[in-house]
Amino acid sequence: MTIIQNQVTINRPVAEVYAFLADCNNHEQLMPENIYNWSSTRDEATFTIQNMAKLSLRIDSRIDNSEVVFVPAEKAPFDVTLRWKVASATDHTAIALLIIEADLNMMMKMMATKPLQKLVDKQVEQLKVIMDRS
Structure with a gap:
């Protein structure tokens, strides 16, 4: 299992940060420029990664x-x-930590680790920017 992560400290109470993250509609604001065709509800998001694939993610659990x-x-x-x-x-x-756990074979790991780390880094940076200005 490949684990990619990054964290950030945000000048907002944990309840505000959680409320933002618990709604898929807000996650478009965290995505890098190479994401398009975004469609979402509170519980699910579908989008396309430029030159790669269309993905659909859903919230599996909230605590x-x-x-x-x-x-x-x-x-x-x-x-x-x-x-x-x-x-x-x-x-x-609040401290926000994003962790991606991916079951990658060696070839996929070599190709995907750097883009996934960039995605994680971008999302935590964007979350801080958005939450600090609201």
């Missing part, structure tokens, strides 16, 4: 003010789980 877990809504090229964990740093700041 209030703690975790949101996404899994593929349709057959994916490999098993993958995206897990957002949030925790209070202080009463007014």
